[in-house]
Amino acid sequence: MTISIKGFNHGNRGVGIRSHQLILPTVICSTHVSRRIAAEVGAVTFAHQHGCAIIGDDVEGINNFFVSLADHPNVASVLAVGLGCETIQSQELAAKLLSRNKSMQYRIIQESGGVEGTIAAGVKAAYELSEAFPSAHATVAKLRVGLDLGREVSDAAALQQLLTDEGCEVVVAHSETSSAETFSKLSQENVHVIISFPSDSQPASGFPLIPVINVAGSGVLHMAIRGDFDIDENTLLSGIVELLTAVAAGTETVAEKSKSGEIRAPRVVRSA
Amino acid sequence: MSSPLKAYKRANGSWGLRNQVLILPLHSALSSTARAIADGSDGAVAISHDWSGEKDNDLARIIFTLSGYASNPNIFATIFLSIGSPEEEQIIKGAQALGLTRFTNLLLPEIGSMEKLQLEAITLANEYVKEASAQERVDAPWSSIVLGLECGGSDALSGITANPALGVASDRLVELGASSVLGETTEILGAEHLLAARAIDPAVGKKIVEMVARYEDSINYEGIDIRGAQPSRGNIEGGLSTLEEKSLGAAKKAGNAPFTGTLEFGEIPKVAGLYFMDTPGHDIEQLAGFGAGHINVVVFTSGRGTPTGSAIMPTIKVSTNTPMYVSIPDLIDLDAGTIADGIETLAQVGDRIFDEIVQVANGKLTKAERGGHHEFALSRMYKTVVR
Numbered sequence: 001m002t003i004s005i006k007g008f009n010h011g012n013r014g015v016g017i018r019s020h021q022l023i024l025p026t027v028i029c030s031t032h033v034s035r036r037i038a039a040e041v042g043a044v045t046f047a048h049q050h051g052c053a054i055i056g057d058d059v060e061g062i063n064n065f066f067v068s069l070a071d072h073p074n075v076a077s078v079l080a081v082g083l084g085c086e087t088i089q090s091q092e093l094a095a096k097l098l099s100r101n102k103s104m105q106y107r108i109i110q111e112s113g114g115v116e117g118t119i120a121a122g123v124k125a126a127y128e129l130s131e132a133f134p135s136a137h138a139t140v141a142k143l144r145v146g147l148d149l150g151r152e153v154s155d156a157a158a159l160q161q162l163l164t165d166e167g168c169e170v171v172v173a174h175s176e177t178s179s180a181e182t183f184s185k186l187s188q189e190n191v192h193v194i195i196s197f198p199s200d201s202q203p204a205s206g207f208p209l210i211p212v213i214n215v216a217g218s219g220v221l222h223m224a225i226r227g228d229f230d231i232d233e234n235t236l237l238s239g240i241v242e243l244l245t246a247v248a249a250g251t252e253t254v255a256e257k258s259k260s261g262e263i264r265a266p267r268v269v270r271s272a
Numbered sequence: 273m274s275s276p277l278k279a280y281k282r283a284n285g286s287w288g289l290r291n292q293v294l295i296l297p298l299h300s301a302l303s304s305t306a307r308a309i310a311d312g313s314d315g316a317v318a319i320s321h322d323w324s325g326e327k328d329n330d331l332a333r334i335i336f337t338l339s340g341y342a343s344n345p346n347i348f349a350t351i352f353l354s355i356g357s358p359e360e361e362q363i364i365k366g367a368q369a370l371g372l373t374r375f376t377n378l379l380l381p382e383i384g385s386m387e388k389l390q391l392e393a394i395t396l397a398n399e400y401v402k403e404a405s406a407q408e409r410v411d412a413p414w415s416s417i418v419l420g421l422e423c424g425g426s427d428a429l430s431g432i433t434a435n436p437a438l439g440v441a442s443d444r445l446v447e448l449g450a451s452s453v454l455g456e457t458t459e460i461l462g463a464e465h466l467l468a469a470r471a472i473d474p475a476v477g478k479k480i481v482e483m484v485a486r487y488e489d490s491i492n493y494e495g496i497d498i499r500g501a502q503p504s505r506g507n508i509e510g511g512l513s514t515l516e517e518k519s520l521g522a523a524k525k526a527g528n529a530p531f532t533g534t535l536e537f538g539e540i541p542k543v544a545g546l547y548f549m550d551t552p553g554h555d556i557e558q559l560a561g562f563g564a565g566h567i568n569v570v571v572f573t574s575g576r577g578t579p580t581g582s583a584i585m586p587t588i589k590v591s592t593n594t595p596m597y598v599s600i601p602d603l604i605d606l607d608a609g610t611i612a613d614g615i616e617t618l619a620q621v622g623d624r625i626f627d628e629i630v631q632v633a634n635g636k637l638t639k640a641e642r643g644g645h646h647e648f649a650l651s652r653m654y655k656t657v658v659r
Contacts, residue, residue, distance in 0.1 A: 085506025
């Protein structure tokens with residue numbers, strides 16, 4: 001193995017290549033409060049439209065999705081923020097998360113004095129978490145790399161071989177239109193980093209918690225917005241190891257710099 | 273009663289109660305850029321969504337929703353952020369057809385990168401905001417109000433205090449010539465026959481019953497008994513026992529006026545009156561349907577309390593009980609719990625809600641507006657998604 005990465009020991013979550021504090025809104029109604037808390041303490045959060053009025057298989061599916069985000073190796077600690085009356089009950093989710101990792105707290109808007117009260121309580125809890133659970137350095141035993149194949153990539157097999165030879169574990173996923181749901185699925189596979197080949201008609205995109213290296217194709221759109229990508233497909237094989245090593249060591253990808261990355265949980269049923 | 277209203281008159285004759293500059297990303301990858309543009313501007317607003325151009329069976333619904341939302345009369349101008357796909361073009365054309373005249377489509381591939389897009393959009397947004405603030409409100413008729421009726425986090429008092437009080441306000445407005453729209457099909461399930469009996473003619477009544485049956489079928493299709501999933505756990509903790517009890521209470525938001533017609537999700541009412549719109553119970557998906565249907569002010573009753581609002585529609589929150597109003601003061605505009613405590617009558621609280629709607633229509637900011645709550649969610653049916 002030639003890629004040796006100094007990462008962060010996150011206990012039961014594993015060793016990550018980022019040390020993010022995640023402010024996890026358990027329902028769309030708490031995304032704004034989560035964003036205010038995250039901005040104040042320098043944590044990561046994201047907008048989503050899930051957590052309430054979900055039925056059938058989506059209840060368990062979205063619960064599991066939130067658990068997997070909170071369990072991701074790139075996460076140092078989690079503050080879950082709920083509203084209080086949503087389908088996914090934040091107390092139960094919190095209990096599940098706490099049974100896996102101690103570096104976790106939760107606050108509920110309906111029980112914390114509304115918006116400003118919850119922001120104040122959340123900021124305090126977030127600081128407490130960072131203080132109580134500082135990230136210790138550790139070596140990443142095996143870098144897990146997700147490949148998001150949204151287009152035909154002639155070098156895909158060669159890339160996979162190259163990464164395997166470098167000691168990485170490679171998880172391959174094919175996206176149909178956009179990378180949104182593929183990223184969600186790869187996050188559930190606990191990949192440390194994603195190399196994305198969006199379709200020629202799709203822009204580069206990111207995912208919270210996981211650095212995404214966007215590879216530009218030769219199509220008109222990708223050439224027009226080359227600045228949103230990290231590397232070109234035709235220089236991929238010669239440049240990817242160096243780039244991947246840098247990103248794994250902490251260099252931000254373009255998508256990380258622009259903080260782009262909404263999440264879309266895999267869904268199968270309409271909202272009730 | 274002559275109207276005390278002052279509003280923004282739009283070219284197609286509709287009325288805006290706000291003069292927003294909306295940053296609308298037409299691809300989810302541009303959502304964070306849209307928020308950064310709004311944050312960096314002098315008062316433009318943005319929404320986020322998770323549609324990335326997927327062409328599944330929800331495509332038409334998504335295009336329709338975004339076209340309607342982008343052309344809501346509360347908007348002075350819309351700045352579209354796009355990657356240049358034909359579907360995005362369809363959304364913009366749809367918005368024009370629905371009355372949007374001031375807009376710019378900023379194409380990411382023409383501008384070259386998200387970073388440059390952000391800078392260019394902030395400059396443009398500030399120009400629009402400046403123009404918007406120079407426009408003055410003019411005398412407007414009662415018909416300028418298109419009220420949306422919503423409830424979320426209901427409790428045992430919802431059907432006794434806030435909802436019937438909102439019904440009083442809705443009836444007064446409809447009587448004066450305004451429009452009022454009841455949504456949330458989930459929440460009238462079991463009470464549809466009572467609403468149908470109030471239809472202006474049997475055809476409208478039949479349509480209401482059909483819409484509810486269609487909704488229940490779409491849920492049953494998934495093998496789920498909605499009557500087992502509702503009321504939600506939050507509702508049960510709030511003291512509601514059955515879906516029918518929740519529905520009977522929820523329907524009271526629409527007062528006693530006759531139903532003029534029914535509206536599909538995001539459909540715009542053509543003449544003034546009271547309507548029923550087929551929307552899901554998910555508060556934010558339902559608000560998106562209201563926005564797309566050109567509703568320009570919303571009253572949202574709640575037993576448990578919610579911080580949510582809209583980027584384009586002022587949303588007045590009414591609590592069903594006083595303890596909640598007291599415990600989360602920055603979420604709720606008005607308290608209807610006084611009815612249960614014997615301090616005020618239903619009619620008195622109804623009048624207070626009516627007065628608040630008039631003041632908010634004339635520019636008074638709601639708590640959700642002051643807090644900057646701009647939640648948005650696309651409604652999807654998912655029925656034919658095969659993976």
